[in-house]
Amino acid sequence: MKTLISLIxxxxxxxxxxxxxETETDDDYEDLECVRSLPEPILLKEYFPDAHFExxxxxxxxxxxxxxxxxxxxxxxxxxxxxxxxxxxFLTNRFQADLNDCSYWYNPALQLMNEIxxxxxxxxxxxxGNSKLVRYIAKNKSKLKFNTEIDYGGDDIRSxxxxxxVEKLDDGKFRINIxxxxxxx
Numbered sequence: 339m340k341t342l343i344s345l346i347x348x349x350x351x352x353x354x355x356x357x358x359x360e361t362e363t364d365d366d367y368e369d370l371e372c373v374r375s376l377p378e379p380i381l382l383k384e385y386f387p388d389a390h391f392e393x394x395x396x397x398x399x400x401x402x403x404x405x406x407x408x409x410x411x412x413x414x415x416x417x418x419x420x421x422x423x424x425x426x427x428f429l430t431n432r433f434q435a436d437l438n439d440c441s442y443w444y445n446p447a448l449q450l451m452n453e454i455x456x457x458x459x460x461x462x463x464x465x466x467g468n469s470k471l472v473r474y475i476a477k478n479k480s481k482l483k484f485n486t487e488i489d490y491g492g493d494d495i496r497s498x499x500x501x502x503x504v505e506k507l508d509d510g511k512f513r514i515n516i517x518x519x520x521x522x523x
Contacts (some may be wrong), residue, residue: 373523377416385457428514440482462516
């Protein structure tokens, strides 16, 4: 009788363990301990008719792409779990300067963001971020650096912007990446 009870208990534990293994490899991200919701499109179709959104399950990230009439391209990366991050990646040939000239590149990044604001439905307050960025650029013109977190709001939950180093591509275009983040959530 003891052997039968032990066998049943062992079988029960094996079934429970097997179920846990399946859950850990399951692609259903609703069960993850992530405080933010799944990424959704933020580009409005009336401004970006060719916008395309793709959700990358394994990375829990949304990628949205659009093009402009002047052949510039925009990719928006919507990611984060503890932080809510929107990264805007512009490919453009409208601006030309030394890649290390931070005091130059902050203004084109801000200009590009201000141009697309009417076409965004963002949960982050990008307009407030841009207003703070204008003041920050004016105050720190000679001290600007890439990858500097610039706070623009939030008492309990921090909001900040950062500009990645600009890259020049083989086709003569420049990649300008600016991110807006909220967190930790």
